[in-house]
Amino acid sequence: MVETDSAHVQAESAPKDDQGRGRKTARPGGSKERFNPTDLGAFGFLIPFLIAYALFMLYPVIQATVMSFYDWDFLDTTRREFIGLENFRRMFWGTEMTWSAERLWPLRLLLLLMLVPLFRAMRKGSIPKAPAISFAVLVVAIFGVWLGFHPGEGGRWFDSQFWLSFGNTLLFVVMSTPVIVGTGLALALALNRGGRMVGVLRAMFFAPYVLSVAVLTLIWAFMLNPGIGLVGIFGDWFGADPINMLNSTTWAMPAIVLATLWWTVGFNLVLFLAGLQDIDTQQYEAASIDGANAWQTFWNITVPGLKRTIRLVVVLQVIYSFQIFGQVFIMTRGGPDGATRVLIQHIFERGFRDFELGYASAMSIVLFVAIILVSIVQFVLLPKEDDA
Amino acid sequence: MSTTISDTETGAAKSQAETGAVRARRTRLFKKNAPSVILFVIALVWLIPLWWMFSLSLTPNEILQRDSQILLPPEITFENFISVFQVGLSGRWFFNSMVVATSTTLLTLFFSAMAGYAFARLQFPFKKILFPVVIAGLMVPQETMFIPLFLIFDAFGLHNTHAGLFLPRVGVPLGVFIMTTFFAAIPGEVEEAAQIDGASQWRIFRQIMLPMATPALTALGIFTFVLTWNDYLWPLVSATEREMFTVTTGLASLQGNFAQATELGALMARGVLASLPLLIMFIIFQRQLIRGISLGSGGK
Numbered sequence: 001m002v003e004t005d006s007a008h009v010q011a012e013s014a015p016k017d018d019q020g021r022g023r024k025t026a027r028p029g030g031s032k033e034r035f036n037p038t039d040l041g042a043f044g045f046l047i048p049f050l051i052a053y054a055l056f057m058l059y060p061v062i063q064a065t066v067m068s069f070y071d072w073d074f075l076d077t078t079r080r081e082f083i084g085l086e087n088f089r090r091m092f093w094g095t096e097m098t099w100s101a102e103r104l105w106p107l108r109l110l111l112l113l114m115l116v117p118l119f120r121a122m123r124k125g126s127i128p129k130a131p132a133i134s135f136a137v138l139v140v141a142i143f144g145v146w147l148g149f150h151p152g153e154g155g156r157w158f159d160s161q162f163w164l165s166f167g168n169t170l171l172f173v174v175m176s177t178p179v180i181v182g183t184g185l186a187l188a189l190a191l192n193r194g195g196r197m198v199g200v201l202r203a204m205f206f207a208p209y210v211l212s213v214a215v216l217t218l219i220w221a222f223m224l225n226p227g228i229g230l231v232g233i234f235g236d237w238f239g240a241d242p243i244n245m246l247n248s249t250t251w252a253m254p255a256i257v258l259a260t261l262w263w264t265v266g267f268n269l270v271l272f273l274a275g276l277q278d279i280d281t282q283q284y285e286a287a288s289i290d291g292a293n294a295w296q297t298f299w300n301i302t303v304p305g306l307k308r309t310i311r312l313v314v315v316l317q318v319i320y321s322f323q324i325f326g327q328v329f330i331m332t333r334g335g336p337d338g339a340t341r342v343l344i345q346h347i348f349e350r351g352f353r354d355f356e357l358g359y360a361s362a363m364s365i366v367l368f369v370a371i372i373l374v375s376i377v378q379f380v381l382l383p384k385e386d387d388a
Numbered sequence: 389m390s391t392t393i394s395d396t397e398t399g400a401a402k403s404q405a406e407t408g409a410v411r412a413r414r415t416r417l418f419k420k421n422a423p424s425v426i427l428f429v430i431a432l433v434w435l436i437p438l439w440w441m442f443s444l445s446l447t448p449n450e451i452l453q454r455d456s457q458i459l460l461p462p463e464i465t466f467e468n469f470i471s472v473f474q475v476g477l478s479g480r481w482f483f484n485s486m487v488v489a490t491s492t493t494l495l496t497l498f499f500s501a502m503a504g505y506a507f508a509r510l511q512f513p514f515k516k517i518l519f520p521v522v523i524a525g526l527m528v529p530q531e532t533m534f535i536p537l538f539l540i541f542d543a544f545g546l547h548n549t550h551a552g553l554f555l556p557r558v559g560v561p562l563g564v565f566i567m568t569t570f571f572a573a574i575p576g577e578v579e580e581a582a583q584i585d586g587a588s589q590w591r592i593f594r595q596i597m598l599p600m601a602t603p604a605l606t607a608l609g610i611f612t613f614v615l616t617w618n619d620y621l622w623p624l625v626s627a628t629e630r631e632m633f634t635v636t637t638g639l640a641s642l643q644g645n646f647a648q649a650t651e652l653g654a655l656m657a658r659g660v661l662a663s664l665p666l667l668i669m670f671i672i673f674q675r676q677l678i679r680g681i682s683l684g685s686g687g688k
Binding site: 040044046053060064067191193196201203204207211212213215217220222229230262267270323351352357360361365 | 423424427428431432434435436437438440441456457459495498499500502503505506507510511512513518521522525527528529530531532533534535536537538539540555556558559560561564589590593614617618620621624625635636637638639640643652655656658659662663666667669670671674677678681682
């Protein structure tokens with residue numbers, strides 16, 4: 001039981017600190033520095049997992065990277081041809097392309113502004129971090145400029161559905177992250193003062209998390225239907241026109257965010273509660289003696305004490321949000337009018353409906369790189385725990 | 389009760405002393421309990437959607453066609469649950485999910501405990517390279533691997549089999565990460581004593597380390613079971629025959645067909661049965677599941 005806390009703290013620092021821990025775990029245990037033949041016995045413990053890891057993780061990642069440079073049709077085995085960057089050109093390019101400075105300028109300005117802290121981090125950062133950050137700088141810079149390209153008169157994107165679904169995925173990330181992280185934090189702060197009830201309340205808010213995505217959609221697709229679900233009653237109370245949010249291009253995405261909030265907020269709540277319990281209670285006592293009000297206490301003690309947890313939760317939340325698929329695929333199939341079509345649905349349909357596995361792999365690599373990139377940027381931009 | 393009273397007499401109620409002890413006590417009791425009560429009400433509201441699913445599953449379909457905006461069934465029936473096992477393949481899907489989730493969990497526990505022990509406690513060549521390589525796998529989303537995985541399982545003819553459904557998750561390094569962290573935290577004296585007695589690595593692992601790891605293994609096991617039971621993308625790709633659907637993909641497939649909602653109760657009953665094993669497990673193993681999350685910070 002005692003180990004829980006230290007393990008938990010170490011777990012939080014993944015994946016950034018894994019090298020450090022690798023070194024640390026290498027130290028204890030055996031007493032010998034040089035290995036002798038009996039050390040090979042360790043591989044007996046490792047082999048089962050290593051085989052599974054190599055087969056179902058390492059090989060697929062390498063293979064997906066390779067396939068992203070191929071025209072690879074699943075059914076037509078004659079279509080297995082190396083085509084270089086053609087798949088990526090299909091994603092990011094079109095006909096009659098022109099470049100204009102003002103296209104998507106708020107987003108591009110934001111991207112270019114992010115270069116400043118990234119550069120600063122690169123200059124003062126340690127050597128092992130440098131390649132990752134330089135990579136981030138490079139990609140952010142390229143996209144800051146690249147997004148100015150668009151099809152001009154009479155032109156079109158080679159795959160406009162890619163941009164649509166990528167944009168919707170980003171929209172979901174941007175909408176859901178503050179809502180789900182914020183609600184999780186607010187609930188954790190409220191529950192943390194709940195006394196004896198904490199355990200019960202935590203369980204109640206966490207319960208939806210154990211439901212499968214198909215149960216979530218079963219409940220919410222009908223809940224949100226004004227003729228069938230309870231949401232219709234609220235509509236009656238407020239005299240609002242009953243609309244089916246999932247059928248509205250404006251409201252479909254907020255509805256998905258709402259359902260996802262209900263489903264997963266318990267996960268963030270649990271992490272935040274654990275983080276709050278690590279804060280030294282003496283700090284609060286000292287603050288109340290000094291006559292600090294609730295707001296001052298929150299900003300000067302709770303927030304600094306939670307920095308590490310906030311960073312972890314935000315990074316994880318963004319990663320999960322990028323991977324959104326089941327909720328929309330079951331509830332709306334990406335509709336109405338593609339308003340909720342997300343990247344994984346696009347990958348899934350290109351790969352397993354049209355059997356264009358090469359192109360689908362290329363898109364899955366782009367998703368992977370986007371997730372890694374956003375995580376790096378967040379690790380640089382979000383406050384560090386050692387600032388406090 | 390008595391503690392509250394003495395609290396009031398000795399403690400913070402002093403400032404309100406002039407308004408009278410009784411009133412002060414009441415205010416204090418209210419102040420102390422009001423947040424909990426409000427939160428409890430919010431939590432109850434939070435669970436209404438879940439409650440609604442249970443209510444509808446116990447209501448006759450004819451009533452639901454007229455009015456489904458209810459919190460309590462006006463009339464209770466078990467027809468819907470009986471129909472689950474008479475009509476369609478839900479029973480079969482339930483069985484598939486049980487087999488797949490149990491197999492994944494057992495294999496993950498077995499592989500992770502051994503690999504975690506080796507990484508945390510044993511010396512061997514290339515350890516400093518292997519561990520980061522394994523842990524790097526934590527960052528790779530499932531979606532990056534599912535196309536090559538599809539081809540591998542196709543080559544071996546393993547699609548639409550249980551093995552095809554449970555094998556891919558065994559390679560996920562989250563369990564190894566959790567177990568390595570756990571074993572690394574155990575003090576070295578424990579095994580040194582055993583080494584002096586001449587116990588083999590295997591015996592130290594089985595008779596000393598494994599029993600100590602029971603709490604961590606329970607947490608990992610529950611967590612893995614929940615994640616596997618709820619897996620959607622891989623079963624959707626790999627098991628395309630209706631007989632081989634899991635509860636999750638099966639229930640998802642019904643939602644398209646039942647769109648007219650003429651059998652809302654029957655559909656909700658299937659939702660209840662799909663959730664019941666996990667909800668029961670959650671109620672029993674709540675602590676372990678939540679610890680699994682804290683340990684791994686892993687997720688869906």
